[in-house]
Amino acid sequence: MKNTLWKALGILLLAYVFAITFLVPLGPGLLEFQNVDRVISSATENRSVPEYQLIGYGTHWDEEPDALQVFVKSKSQLAALEVIRVDDATHATIGLTLPYSLPAKSWNVLINHPVDGTLLLENGLFLSDRFIDAQATWPAPSFVEHPGNLGFHFPYQPRIIETIRNLMLHVPLWFTMFLLMGIGFVSSIKLLSNPRNELDDQRAEASVQVGLWFGVLGLLTGSLWARFTWGAWWVDDPQLNGALVTVLVYSGYMVLRQAVEDERLRSRLSAVYNLFAFVILVILLMVLPRFSESLHPGKGGNPGFNTYDLNSALRAVFYPAIVGWMLLGIWMYLVTLRMKRVNRQIELLP
Amino acid sequence: MMFILLQTNPLEGWFIGSGKAYVVVGVACVILIGMAWWLLRAENRLSRMEKLLNSKKNAPSD
């Protein structure tokens, strides 16, 4: 009973993860604030101002068009812009009602909307042809951060956008591979300390075999993600090199096992190699990326996502995803192990 | 480039709005259930074989 319970739990968790991962909508965000090279007459200032187009992603501006507020912000300076009209849910025409002399060139664009809440487009506005007067100060318009009024959704992150869903596949797949290779590592140590235990050899082989599948899936999902966020299927990056080398090294383990005829010798040689492989895995995926510049999330130190990148909506799926994938991995490992043992027993039959 | 694509073809629209997301979830769950079924069947077969092997091993001593 207990034996089937955790397997069912793993499968149910993964079903939940898939459903939530693909069906929950993404929260709203700002894509672009672009100059359309026209002037438009401003009602508040009684003059012609440059016309800009604000493009949102998954926003709901058409629901309460009059409530949309647009601001630009640089350090502590905040200025309101005029919303000329809201074209549709994701497009609005904005008049750049700023004076000619400005305290800075580069501005963050902020919007406030009762449905979407406060959204930020970092460095959304860059004005190179204005007179810069660093001392200029403006009266601050009233600005209150708005929490928004939306259902359960994933956070919008620039450049990642919808592919945030891949977080539930890519990262837990690698975690599961770590776990399985860890099982292999422990089994290999046990085998070397007690060479007669055939079970440890089978454990090491089964865990590496299943772990390799997870590693390959981790590489594929990672490659997909790289294509979307960095624009190439593969980039030269410490974390990616490490991942590929790890998979190659463990493939070498499988080759080594095929190459040796004698069983005792095979178990010992492959255990020695497996220890090397695991040490290399730890160095490549956990140590080296922390010391080198990497594009991979959390660059310059932490090879994973930072804790503040994961909000509560992501956590509600991410942690179950880790548990679910690991349970599936362990189940696959146990079945592979039993197959090896039965095969072995059949070989030994008189 | 990405912005243009997103403007003309918001992912929200063609992924979740058009129902393609349901297809993806469906396929993923079918694969998942298929895998669980395969693993369960393998376990059952293994149990049968283990029982058989044990009975063979024990046969001479009986």
Next chain:
Amino acid sequence: MSEHMSRSSAWSRYRFLTAHAFRMEWRQKHGLAGLLLFALASVYACYQVAGGRASSETWNALAWVVLMFSAFNAVAKPWPEDSEAMRKYLKTALRPGEWILARMTFYSAILSALSVLIFLSFTLFLGSEHFNPRQGLSFLLGLECTALAFASLLSVLSAISSRAGAGFGLTAVLGLPLIIPIVLISTRYGTDILKGILWIDTAHHLLFLAALTGGIGALGFILFPYLWRD
């Protein structure tokens, strides 16, 4: 040989084994000559491929590739303990740890000498206009550290594959993926040096290499006895 070894300390046995390895190598000179020929011929091939005018990136890349393949070539030669009878005999006379250390020392010396040779022939054929003498020395230091890391890794791997009875092919299959991390660090160091970055600002790569060499060497020393067991 056996009398000398059974009575002496571990240190003197290690020294004897290392000296013995050199003596054996010196006696059959075709091994060393083959290694030299391989290195020089590949440098000359690189010279032809690069058309005699290698950019600094090409220079850097080719130098590491030649060193890597020469290192694989150096460990390809079979060792006396590869035969079953010889290993059984050696086991009675000495501890396996001493043997692998002697082997690593031997390969380290050979590969260090080889990396100097490769560096000199590279400057001869592909030119030295990309760096000043100071940068050249720093680059050579990087080559030396890499040679040591290669030596410690490849001696263990060639021991595994010779014990597996699969010969040189398996060394290459197991070794190439494992050697990539070393090559990654070394090439980054080389690129930095040729870019004119101060030695002290890129010296942490050498520290990594040293740590890797030490770690692999220690792991090999601990694990090698399991390879010799029957």
